[in-house]
Amino acid sequence: MTTRSHRVALAALLTCALAVPLLGAAPATASQQAPAQAKYSVPGTRSTSAPELPRPAGQHPVGRRALHLVDRHRTDPWVPTARGRELLVTVSYPARRAGDGAPVAYMTTDEARLLLEARGLAGVVPAETLAGTRTHARVGAAPARGRFPLVLLSPGFGMPRATLTSLADDLASRGYVVAAVDHAYESLATEFPGGRVMPCVACEEVDGRDESGAVVRGRAADLSFVIDELTDRRRTGALARVIDPRRIGAAGHSIGGATAAATMAADRRVRAGVDLDGDFFVDDAGSGLGRRPFMMVGAANTHSPGSDGTDWAGAWDRLHGWKRWLTVEGAGHFSFTDFPWLGDRLGLPTDPEAPLSGERSWYVTRDYVHAFFDRHLRGIPQPLLDGPTASRPEVEFHRP
Template sequence: MHRLPRGTAAALLGLSLALLGTGVAHAAPAAPVAPASETARVRLELPAPTGAYAVGRDTLHLVDTSRPDPWVPEAGPRELMVSMYYPARPGGGRTAPYMTRAEAQAFIDDRELTDKVPAQTLSGTRTNARPGAAPVRGKHPLVVLSPGFTVNRSTLTLLAEELASQGYVVAAVDHAYETVGTAFPGGRLLTCVACEKIQPGGYGVVPQGRAKDVSFLLDRLLADHRPAWRHARMIDETRIGMAGHSIGGASAMSTMVRDRRVLAGANMDGSFMEPVPAEGLGGRPFMMLGTGDDDRSWVRDWPLLDGWKRWLNVKGSDHFTFTDTPVLADQLGLLPPEEELSGKRSQEITRAYMTAFFDLHLKGVDRKLLDGPSPQHPEVVFHATG
């Protein structure tokens, strides 16, 4: 399993995260951070996407009446919250919120930082997507993003906005009861019941359940009659990919096993809780982007990936390098001096390699970045190719 960060994420949230054989973040005693009075004055913002399109965002609440929630069956059907990012026409107006104040507060409270990092500092992060923006014309590939266990889909906003600016529709998914706090309609804040119910060694049920969530999401987005999203006709149903961070990355593989509609998958530093099956992924491409730490599941399953594949390691990275966390840590002045990889380089690498992967396999555009080491990104090591 990849060890979790003792650098970037710890800096942002005042945490030391440790790997306890699960690949899931567990809060350790808080490290010193700036007083709340100082961080409250900081206006966090995500860097502008680099693509040709402006970015729009809608929010969907989906209910799967065909199955009860796996963590809280008495709550009723399985629910998802989904942020839909899409290439949009240029325009002005306010940008979409990063997360709600309640979500930010739950995130901070879970890490015992209530008196150190104000919720409004995190929730007030400026994004680049405009809610309800007019979409561009044409059909576009779809990429589904699944976050790490316990963390909100907001942590993948930077990547979602970048992909949308490059001409992708992106669906970032929060899976009910698998984060420390996700806002649902009716003023509900659903917390991480799954954290309490999963038994040691039992994390394989998470990617299995998320695979069902994603298949349901695709069914609703691609429905011929009354699709769940008003701009669903933008989606090219023949070009669908999935990526995720941590257990969300493992879920990309698990989803591909069960749903042939997902043509390409990427795993950002997530151990395979559920092994790759002996029959592989039917020749479909898969990329693993990691920290360079030894991961027995990656070593075990690499030979079973039977299509185009890459195993890339990023020198100086840690578990949360591939999320928004390093960028926000830099702006708060909390990135430790000994941290090898800056927030700026973290986001540049993540956006470049994830875009190159989906461009190659969903658009047929070869940017050559995945052919071998690049002088523009010397931190990226090609551990294995196939």
């Protein structure tokens, strides 16, 4: 049921997400975020120079295609009168040649405007500045020769897929095909074909654990449908030819991380998964994965063992394959997205309760996620995952 307090709390959460990179709490239900409401202000106008995302570390140049997919066999859970379940998917992949194709835009100006308005940053950061963020991918570049593992990415609740662009492009540069998915009516700033900016109906209707669990299960069905489409040569042609369907992983931020686990439980094709600071919201989280590997990475102040409000301990006990529970000291909820990197470069303030820098947040996220998939989708040994290391003192291993 929609409530005024729910809408106010959601606005508070989103205001902090970019301006103060980083809230500590990770639930998808906005009503639980109210304490962050009036903690910070952002006076004046900040940098108007378009920032640049971190440069991918792999050897491949990165190509990008956007796909509009519609599952006409499913009813949209938020708008039953819609023409099926619509998804927008950005596919990043290893490209054959550097400089092939036009540079990819980070997001449209309308998407940037909506995102900034939702955060109370209209007039602080120009929409054109955020939209003009420089990426390192090229539109329509020819895919590299060979077959590569596929990794699916699902963003946080209310967040567009663009917030995981750095992670997607870095993995692509290392030899992965990466599909970042926007789920219809679950994002505040996604422009669908024809200039349609769908309202975030879910943001108005989700107000509790049960409803959040329904989001997780619906997204899991979305990701399975995306796998079907991307591996069907009749539908995606050259992209399908470079995907190895025997090596598929899933990851996500916040409720997108819960989605990774739920997708693995429902779809045996997904061999490995990562949850970035997301609670699970379903009572049987972790069950159904068998011996398949799963990694949880979260902010230390909310996801360490014994932290109030997190459901990680129960999920951990139901995981019976290779598993890791890592927390990052100084991180906040959005530290595992593009936000802290962009916030630093736009001159926005840092949350004193999440002091880890945007640069450090990015390197920690990048290094552990790619190490996990290299180990479990490629079979490459990764000592980084074996235990604490002096080079990353902020990362703590729990319950080894």
